[in-house]
Amino acid sequence: LAKTTQPISMDSYEGQEVNITCSHNNIATNDYITWYQQFPSQGPRFIIQGYKTKVTNEVASLFIPADRKSSTLSLPRVSLSDTAVYYCLVVDNQAGTALIFGKGTTLSVSS
Amino acid sequence: DAGITQSPRHKVTETGTPVTLRCHQTENHRYMYWYRQDPGHGLRLIHYSYGVKDTDKGEVSDGYSVSRSKTEDFLLTLESATSSQTSVYFCAISESGGASYEQYFGPGTRLTVT
Numbered sequence: 718l719a720k721t722t723q724p725i726s727m728d729s730y731e732g733q734e735v736n737i738t739c740s741h742n743n744i745a746t747n748d749y750i751t752w753y754q755q756f757p758s759q760g761p762r763f764i765i766q767g768y769k770t771k772v773t774n775e776v777a778s779l780f781i782p783a784d785r786k787s788s789t790l791s792l793p794r795v796s797l798s799d800t801a802v803y804y805c806l807v808v809d810n811q812a813g814t815a816l817i818f819g820k821g822t823t824l825s826v827s828s
Numbered sequence: 829d830a831g832i833t834q835s836p837r838h839k840v841t842e843t844g845t846p847v848t849l850r851c852h853q854t855e856n857h858r859y860m861y862w863y864r865q866d867p868g869h870g871l872r873l874i875h876y877s878y879g880v881k882d883t884d885k886g887e888v889s890d891g892y893s894v895s896r897s898k899t900e901d902f903l904l905t906l907e908s909a910t911s912s913q914t915s916v917y918f919c920a921i922s923e924s925g926g927a928s929y930e931q932y933f934g935p936g937t938r939l940t941v942t
Binding site: 753 | 871
């Protein structure tokens with residue numbers, strides 16, 4: 718199965734930009750890379766997805782290089798409410814229906 | 829928020845007993861998923877369904893079975909619960925499969941097997 722690697726944790730201060738990178742190999746060539754956010758005692762929530770290059774929405778940007786072996790979630794000017802766990806989601810290259818979540822990165826934002 | 833409910837929300841059971849968790853949706857989405865979440869492992873797919881009576885295995889399907897007799901309901905059964913199945917279980921739904929379609933998650937079920 719595809720393997721993903723994310724940092725276990727990151728610390729930041731309010732107002733800073735935070736970049737979280739997920740490394741992934743053996744992912745499907747024809748599917749998106751997606752990121753989710755999870756708060757304690759809740760299910761994950763969709764943040765952003767992309768196929769290649771850069772995608773931006775109202776809350777984040779996603780950078781995907783041409784080889785698609787990694788993706789970087791960028792959170793501009795974080796606030797205390799961005800404290801959460803962030804997961805990347807990819808699809809396995811061999812088992813095209815296999816959804817693989819990363820183990821998650823715990824982001825702690827301080828004032 | 830997407831209309832997804834899970835029941836029960838919390839359950840404590842003994843090793844060897846059967847357990848069924850229910851996921852109910854009101855969105856009429858075709859795909860439904862069961863994940864388990866454990867510290868250090870993130871979310872792992874157990875089983876998923878792509879239509880009524882159509883199901884397939886995920887990464888960690890051993891010891892679990894599923895059924896989907898109606899579009900809105902997806903059941904996860906632990907035939908004989910073991911302590912290793914103590915976990916938080918999340919149901920999710922999406923319009924279609926793959927990572928391209930946003931998944932909406934339920935609130936989770938915390939299962940403890942003693």
